[in-house]
Amino acid sequence: MSDLRDLYQEVILDHTKHPRNFGPLGSATHRATGRNPLCGDQLVLMLDVHHDRVRDARFAGKGCAISTASASLLTEAVKGKTTAEVHSLFERFHDVVTAPADAKPDLEGLGKLAALAGVREFPMRVKCASLAWHTLEAALAGASEPVSTE
Amino acid sequence: MTFDPEKIAHEFPILARKVHGKPLVYLDSAASSQKPEAVIDAVSTYYRTIHANVHRGVHTLSEEATAAYEAARESVRGFLHAASPREVVFVRGTTEAINLVAQAWARPRLQPGDEVMISELEHHSNLVPWQMVCGQTGAKLVVAPIDARGEVIVEEYARRLGPRTRVVALAHVSNALGTVLPVAELVALAKRHGAVAVVDGAQAVPHMAVDVRALGCDFYAFSGHKMYGPTGIGALWGKLELLEAMEPWQGGGSMIHDVTFEKTEYARPPERFEAGTPDISGAVGLHAAIEWLSALDLDAVQRHESDLVAYASARLAEIPEVRLIGTARERAGLVSFVVGDVHAHDVGTILDGEGVAVRAGHHCAQPVMDHFDVPATARASFAVHNTRADVDSLVAGVRRVLEIFA
Numbered sequence: 001m002s003d004l005r006d007l008y009q010e011v012i013l014d015h016t017k018h019p020r021n022f023g024p025l026g027s028a029t030h031r032a033t034g035r036n037p038l039c040g041d042q043l044v045l046m047l048d049v050h051h052d053r054v055r056d057a058r059f060a061g062k063g064c065a066i067s068t069a070s071a072s073l074l075t076e077a078v079k080g081k082t083t084a085e086v087h088s089l090f091e092r093f094h095d096v097v098t099a100p101a102d103a104k105p106d107l108e109g110l111g112k113l114a115a116l117a118g119v120r121e122f123p124m125r126v127k128c129a130s131l132a133w134h135t136l137e138a139a140l141a142g143a144s145e146p147v148s149t150e
Numbered sequence: 151m152t153f154d155p156e157k158i159a160h161e162f163p164i165l166a167r168k169v170h171g172k173p174l175v176y177l178d179s180a181a182s183s184q185k186p187e188a189v190i191d192a193v194s195t196y197y198r199t200i201h202a203n204v205h206r207g208v209h210t211l212s213e214e215a216t217a218a219y220e221a222a223r224e225s226v227r228g229f230l231h232a233a234s235p236r237e238v239v240f241v242r243g244t245t246e247a248i249n250l251v252a253q254a255w256a257r258p259r260l261q262p263g264d265e266v267m268i269s270e271l272e273h274h275s276n277l278v279p280w281q282m283v284c285g286q287t288g289a290k291l292v293v294a295p296i297d298a299r300g301e302v303i304v305e306e307y308a309r310r311l312g313p314r315t316r317v318v319a320l321a322h323v324s325n326a327l328g329t330v331l332p333v334a335e336l337v338a339l340a341k342r343h344g345a346v347a348v349v350d351g352a353q354a355v356p357h358m359a360v361d362v363r364a365l366g367c368d369f370y371a372f373s374g375h376k377m378y379g380p381t382g383i384g385a386l387w388g389k390l391e392l393l394e395a396m397e398p399w400q401g402g403g404s405m406i407h408d409v410t411f412e413k414t415e416y417a418r419p420p421e422r423f424e425a426g427t428p429d430i431s432g433a434v435g436l437h438a439a440i441e442w443l444s445a446l447d448l449d450a451v452q453r454h455e456s457d458l459v460a461y462a463s464a465r466l467a468e469i470p471e472v473r474l475i476g477t478a479r480e481r482a483g484l485v486s487f488v489v490g491d492v493h494a495h496d497v498g499t500i501l502d503g504e505g506v507a508v509r510a511g512h513h514c515a516q517p518v519m520d521h522f523d524v525p526a527t528a529r530a531s532f533a534v535h536n537t538r539a540d541v542d543s544l545v546a547g548v549r550r551v552l553e554i555f556a
Contacts (some may be wrong), residue, residue: 039510039511040526124499138423
């Protein structure tokens with residue numbers, strides 16, 4: 001394992017201690033619940049989507065540093081994007097966090113989400129980073145069942 | 151004989167390895183213990199020299215394998231101070247043992263309105279099988295609450311017993327909190343109402359001598375892999391008259407007396423509950439583990455591990471951000487804790503970076519986590535090979551967590 005600071009970068013610690021866009025979203029048009037039964041993490045993702053564009057995104061719930069920071073960063077990243085752009089960002093993000101630990105990830109265009117790239121060196125923690133994103137996909141798909149990482 | 155954990159540690163080959171460049175400090179024996187050479191060698195020797203199927207052939211190897219398998223059964227009998235090896239059923243582990251009792255004893259006997267009592271601190275394996283059988287029969291699951299220390303409140307338990315209580319299923323030692331339950335007392339109370347008492351001994355047998363007849367219970371279940379034996383083997387002890395009255399729960403080879411297309415006469419216990427080829431090498435490994443652990447003197451083991459629990463509790467309590475979860479007056483084998491508002495998984499990852507292996511999560515006991523209003527805890531659990539120096543490594547790791555999350 002490389003240095004733990006690769007996992008717990010300043011950006012991640014900052015977003016864990018001070019999650020952005022945290023709390024209810026009155027104007028939500030889409031919402032979904034995500035659970036990671038192994039850790040007991042649970043989060044609710046709420047989106048305000050208008051004309052296929054995410055106007056606002058917020059989340060609630062509790063989880064580990066990685067899942068909380070990932071959800072917080074996600075809400076910042078998707079605001080203003082079209083749903084197609086969000087899907088594409090999810091795929092890029094997913095490729096990065098699931099890449100082999102020794103591969104050099106392509107971080108271009110990921111912005112602050114790149115801080116989560118260190119997760120790929122901790123296979124047990126990839127689910128923590130992905131939970132918010134799977135929940136986002138479920139919200140956009142209008143799923144009524146909670147998403148589970150298992 | 152003096153008890154020397156450092157010398158004992160040398161008997162565990164895996165403890166020589168490093169993790170992330172640091173010496174491994176293994177504090178997750180409550181999830182699964184490591185294996186001493188004696189157990190690894192016994193399994194290997196069995197396969198190298200005597201393996202064949204049991205209770206079948208007339209050839210030499212089959213006779214030797216059968217003798218080894220039955221000798222393992224006798225060793226479990228002695229380990230639990232049971233009356234007869236016929237009362238010992240080999241199973242995959244505690245989970246399978248409890249499911250066996252739930253399906254083969256309880257399911258045909260429970261009526262709508264009957265009650266099954268468990269405690270609030272049960273592992274999911276002593277909760278879900280009962281929930282399932284209640285769903286199948288219309289019986290009701292009743293839960294005896296725990297207090298703020300994580301002890302079962304005996305008066306509340308007693309108050310919930312009644313004429314409809316048919317089964318009481320309790321942990322001997324809580325896997326999430328380490329609480330030692332007053333099993334003999336709780337069983338005696340259940341017996342006043344004629345209930346059958348099932349004890350989940352998974353977390354007890356590695357840490358203390360167990361005498362099922364002194365406990366007064368009807369069934370006692372444990373796993374080999376948490377007490378230095380192999381995975382995939384465990385045992386259910388049951389009173390012979392109860393086992394004799396039970397129908398089999400799986401059909402197949404070995405569990406029969408006579409088979410025609412019209413009718414099958416079942417074998418007597420324990421074979422009745424051991425359909426198919428059993429885990430013979432697992433039983434041999436379990437036998438070796440029982441002999442190895444018994445040779446250490448279980449009273450000395452208990453004293454050593456109690457010292458580690460007390461030392462770890464005191465050292466962790468020196469850190470203001472640490473909250474111990476579960477402070478029962480009698481605890482065995484582990485400490486459960488949270489570090490400030492840092493999630494247990496982050497604690498686990500950072501400790502792993504220091505070579506310290508702990509369990510982080512809900513420990514398959516979500517109702518216990520709900521009781522203490524935490525999503526998860528970090529749990530350091532102890533074995534015979536652990537030392538106060540291992541606890542010091544844990545404490546240093548916890549301080550590192552606080553540095554990173556400062």
